[in-house]
Amino acid sequence: MFDVNSGRYFQILVAFVASVFLLSPAQAQQAGGKRVLPKPVVAVIDFKRAVEESSAGRSIFRQINERHERIQKEIVKNTAELEKTNQELERQRALLAPDVFKQKYREFQYKVQQYRTSVQTEQRRLDTMLGQGILKVEAKLTEILRNIAHDLGANIVIDAGPGRGSILFSDSKLLVTDEAKARLDKVLPDVKVQEPIADPKATTQTPRLRVPRVQ
Numbered sequence: 001m002f003d004v005n006s007g008r009y010f011q012i013l014v015a016f017v018a019s020v021f022l023l024s025p026a027q028a029q030q031a032g033g034k035r036v037l038p039k040p041v042v043a044v045i046d047f048k049r050a051v052e053e054s055s056a057g058r059s060i061f062r063q064i065n066e067r068h069e070r071i072q073k074e075i076v077k078n079t080a081e082l083e084k085t086n087q088e089l090e091r092q093r094a095l096l097a098p099d100v101f102k103q104k105y106r107e108f109q110y111k112v113q114q115y116r117t118s119v120q121t122e123q124r125r126l127d128t129m130l131g132q133g134i135l136k137v138e139a140k141l142t143e144i145l146r147n148i149a150h151d152l153g154a155n156i157v158i159d160a161g162p163g164r165g166s167i168l169f170s171d172s173k174l175l176v177t178d179e180a181k182a183r184l185d186k187v188l189p190d191v192k193v194q195e196p197i198a199d200p201k202a203t204t205q206t207p208r209l210r211v212p213r214v215q
Contacts, residue, residue: 043154044174046143046161050181051137056191060133063127063193069121082112130194140188141180148176148183 045195051057089108093101157176
Protein backbone atom coordinates (compact mmCIF):
# COMPACT_ATOMS: atom_id res chain seq x y z
CA MET A 1 0.00 0.00 0.00
CA PHE A 2 0.93 3.60 -0.39
CA ASP A 3 3.32 4.83 2.25
CA VAL A 4 4.35 8.38 3.06
CA ASN A 5 7.93 8.32 4.28
CA SER A 6 7.92 11.96 5.35
CA GLY A 7 5.48 11.22 8.20
CA ARG A 8 2.97 13.71 6.90
CA TYR A 9 0.09 11.89 8.58
CA PHE A 10 1.63 12.37 12.02
CA GLN A 11 2.42 16.02 11.37
CA ILE A 12 -1.15 16.79 10.39
CA LEU A 13 -2.68 14.90 13.30
CA VAL A 14 -0.32 16.41 15.87
CA ALA A 15 -0.96 19.94 14.61
CA PHE A 16 -4.67 19.20 14.44
CA VAL A 17 -4.92 17.97 18.02
CA ALA A 18 -2.69 20.74 19.36
CA SER A 19 -4.55 23.55 17.64
CA VAL A 20 -8.14 22.36 17.90
CA PHE A 21 -8.72 20.09 20.84
CA LEU A 22 -6.30 21.09 23.56
CA LEU A 23 -7.66 23.93 25.64
CA SER A 24 -5.55 26.92 26.48
CA PRO A 25 -4.97 27.80 30.16
CA ALA A 26 -7.54 30.58 29.86
CA GLN A 27 -10.14 28.09 28.66
CA ALA A 28 -9.42 25.43 31.28
CA GLN A 29 -11.66 25.19 34.28
CA GLN A 30 -10.39 26.78 37.45
CA ALA A 31 -10.80 25.27 40.95
CA GLY A 32 -9.27 26.99 43.95
CA GLY A 33 -6.97 28.96 41.70
CA LYS A 34 -5.53 25.78 40.25
CA ARG A 35 -5.86 24.69 36.69
CA VAL A 36 -8.10 21.66 36.20
CA LEU A 37 -7.86 19.78 32.94
CA PRO A 38 -11.12 18.73 31.30
CA LYS A 39 -12.00 15.06 31.20
CA PRO A 40 -10.74 13.51 27.99
CA VAL A 41 -13.35 12.51 25.45
CA VAL A 42 -11.56 10.44 22.87
CA ALA A 43 -12.36 9.61 19.25
CA VAL A 44 -10.16 7.16 17.35
CA ILE A 45 -9.44 7.11 13.62
CA ASP A 46 -7.29 5.13 11.24
CA PHE A 47 -6.27 8.26 9.34
CA LYS A 48 -4.28 6.49 6.65
CA ARG A 49 -7.07 4.02 5.87
CA ALA A 50 -9.65 6.78 5.69
CA VAL A 51 -7.50 8.63 3.14
CA GLU A 52 -6.61 5.61 1.02
CA GLU A 53 -10.08 4.05 0.96
CA SER A 54 -11.93 7.28 0.29
CA SER A 55 -13.36 7.86 -3.18
CA ALA A 56 -10.91 10.69 -3.78
CA GLY A 57 -7.94 8.66 -2.54
CA ARG A 58 -8.79 5.68 -4.74
CA SER A 59 -9.27 8.02 -7.70
CA ILE A 60 -5.80 9.49 -7.18
CA PHE A 61 -4.16 6.07 -6.99
CA ARG A 62 -6.02 4.92 -10.09
CA GLN A 63 -4.87 7.93 -12.12
CA ILE A 64 -1.26 7.50 -11.00
CA ASN A 65 -1.35 3.75 -11.73
CA GLU A 66 -2.69 4.34 -15.24
CA ARG A 67 0.01 6.87 -16.01
CA HIS A 68 2.67 4.63 -14.46
CA GLU A 69 1.60 1.71 -16.67
CA ARG A 70 1.83 3.90 -19.79
CA ILE A 71 5.35 4.94 -18.80
CA GLN A 72 6.37 1.34 -18.20
CA LYS A 73 5.21 0.35 -21.68
CA GLU A 74 7.24 3.20 -23.18
CA ILE A 75 10.28 2.14 -21.16
CA VAL A 76 10.05 -1.42 -22.50
CA LYS A 77 9.76 -0.16 -26.07
CA ASN A 78 12.57 2.40 -25.80
CA THR A 79 14.88 0.00 -23.97
CA ALA A 80 14.47 -2.54 -26.75
CA GLU A 81 15.39 0.12 -29.32
CA LEU A 82 18.48 1.14 -27.36
CA GLU A 83 19.56 -2.48 -27.06
CA LYS A 84 19.13 -2.91 -30.80
CA THR A 85 21.30 0.16 -31.40
CA ASN A 86 23.95 -1.19 -29.05
CA GLN A 87 24.04 -4.51 -30.88
CA GLU A 88 24.41 -2.70 -34.19
CA LEU A 89 27.35 -0.71 -32.80
CA GLU A 90 29.04 -3.91 -31.67
CA ARG A 91 28.57 -5.35 -35.14
CA GLN A 92 30.23 -2.27 -36.66
CA ARG A 93 33.17 -2.31 -34.24
CA ALA A 94 35.33 -4.39 -36.58
CA LEU A 95 34.24 -2.41 -39.63
CA LEU A 96 34.86 1.14 -38.43
CA ALA A 97 38.06 2.98 -37.71
CA PRO A 98 38.76 3.09 -33.96
CA ASP A 99 38.28 6.85 -33.67
CA VAL A 100 35.02 6.71 -35.65
CA PHE A 101 33.72 3.87 -33.49
CA LYS A 102 34.65 5.71 -30.28
CA GLN A 103 32.76 8.79 -31.43
CA LYS A 104 29.67 6.77 -32.30
CA TYR A 105 29.84 4.94 -28.97
CA ARG A 106 30.17 8.21 -27.03
CA GLU A 107 27.10 9.53 -28.82
CA PHE A 108 25.22 6.36 -27.94
CA GLN A 109 26.25 6.59 -24.27
CA TYR A 110 25.07 10.20 -24.17
CA LYS A 111 21.71 9.15 -25.64
CA VAL A 112 21.34 6.40 -23.02
CA GLN A 113 22.17 8.81 -20.18
CA GLN A 114 19.67 11.37 -21.47
CA TYR A 115 17.00 8.71 -21.59
CA ARG A 116 17.76 7.56 -18.05
CA THR A 117 17.48 11.14 -16.86
CA SER A 118 14.12 11.57 -18.59
CA VAL A 119 12.79 8.40 -16.90
CA GLN A 120 13.97 9.59 -13.48
CA THR A 121 12.35 12.98 -14.07
CA GLU A 122 9.04 11.38 -14.99
CA GLN A 123 9.13 9.16 -11.91
CA ARG A 124 9.79 12.18 -9.68
CA ARG A 125 6.92 13.97 -11.40
CA LEU A 126 4.60 11.06 -10.60
CA ASP A 127 5.72 11.10 -6.96
CA THR A 128 5.03 14.84 -6.77
CA MET A 129 1.61 14.51 -8.41
CA LEU A 130 0.70 11.71 -6.01
CA GLY A 131 1.84 13.68 -2.97
CA GLN A 132 -0.02 16.83 -4.02
CA GLY A 133 -3.23 14.91 -4.59
CA ILE A 134 -3.05 13.08 -1.26
CA LEU A 135 -2.38 16.35 0.58
CA LYS A 136 -5.70 17.68 -0.71
CA VAL A 137 -7.53 14.67 0.69
CA GLU A 138 -5.69 14.89 4.01
CA ALA A 139 -6.51 18.58 4.37
CA LYS A 140 -10.21 17.97 3.74
CA LEU A 141 -10.26 14.99 6.12
CA THR A 142 -8.66 17.10 8.86
CA GLU A 143 -11.41 19.68 8.39
CA ILE A 144 -14.02 16.94 8.62
CA LEU A 145 -12.47 15.63 11.84
CA ARG A 146 -12.97 19.04 13.39
CA ASN A 147 -16.69 18.79 12.67
CA ILE A 148 -16.95 15.20 13.87
CA ALA A 149 -15.18 16.06 17.11
CA HIS A 150 -17.57 18.95 17.65
CA ASP A 151 -20.60 16.78 16.90
CA LEU A 152 -19.47 14.05 19.30
CA GLY A 153 -18.13 16.38 21.97
CA ALA A 154 -14.65 14.88 21.62
CA ASN A 155 -11.61 16.84 22.76
CA ILE A 156 -8.99 14.32 21.60
CA VAL A 157 -8.70 12.52 18.28
CA ILE A 158 -6.13 9.73 18.09
CA ASP A 159 -4.71 8.11 14.97
CA ALA A 160 -4.64 4.44 15.93
CA GLY A 161 -3.97 2.81 12.58
CA PRO A 162 -1.62 -0.19 12.33
CA GLY A 163 1.96 0.81 12.99
CA ARG A 164 1.01 4.25 14.28
CA GLY A 165 0.37 5.29 17.84
CA SER A 166 0.65 3.03 20.86
CA ILE A 167 -2.97 2.12 21.57
CA LEU A 168 -3.32 -1.62 22.13
CA PHE A 169 -7.10 -1.62 22.51
CA SER A 170 -9.95 0.74 21.88
CA ASP A 171 -13.70 0.29 22.08
CA SER A 172 -15.21 0.08 18.61
CA LYS A 173 -17.73 2.70 19.70
CA LEU A 174 -14.88 5.22 19.77
CA LEU A 175 -13.96 4.68 16.12
CA VAL A 176 -14.92 7.43 13.71
CA THR A 177 -12.97 6.18 10.67
CA ASP A 178 -15.99 5.06 8.64
CA GLU A 179 -18.00 8.16 9.53
CA ALA A 180 -15.09 10.41 8.56
CA LYS A 181 -14.59 8.54 5.30
CA ALA A 182 -18.30 8.74 4.48
CA ARG A 183 -18.33 12.51 5.03
CA LEU A 184 -15.13 12.84 3.01
CA ASP A 185 -16.68 10.97 0.08
CA LYS A 186 -19.61 13.37 0.09
CA VAL A 187 -17.60 16.60 0.07
CA LEU A 188 -14.60 15.35 -1.95
CA PRO A 189 -15.62 12.46 -4.22
CA ASP A 190 -12.73 12.93 -6.61
CA VAL A 191 -9.37 14.67 -7.00
CA LYS A 192 -7.76 15.14 -10.40
CA VAL A 193 -4.00 14.78 -10.20
CA GLN A 194 -2.15 17.67 -11.80
CA GLU A 195 1.26 18.23 -13.28
CA PRO A 196 3.76 19.66 -10.79
CA ILE A 197 4.13 23.42 -10.96
CA ALA A 198 7.87 23.03 -11.43
CA ASP A 199 9.96 19.99 -12.25
CA PRO A 200 11.79 18.62 -9.18
CA LYS A 201 15.55 18.95 -9.10
CA ALA A 202 17.39 15.98 -10.53
CA THR A 203 18.88 13.44 -8.15
CA THR A 204 21.18 10.51 -8.71
CA GLN A 205 18.75 7.99 -7.24
CA THR A 206 15.50 7.06 -8.91
CA PRO A 207 12.58 7.22 -6.46
CA ARG A 208 10.48 4.09 -6.14
CA LEU A 209 6.75 4.46 -6.52
CA ARG A 210 4.70 2.74 -3.85
CA VAL A 211 1.16 3.01 -5.20
CA PRO A 212 -1.54 0.51 -4.25
CA ARG A 213 -3.31 -1.28 -7.06
CA VAL A 214 -6.93 -0.22 -7.42
CA GLN A 215 -9.35 -2.87 -8.62
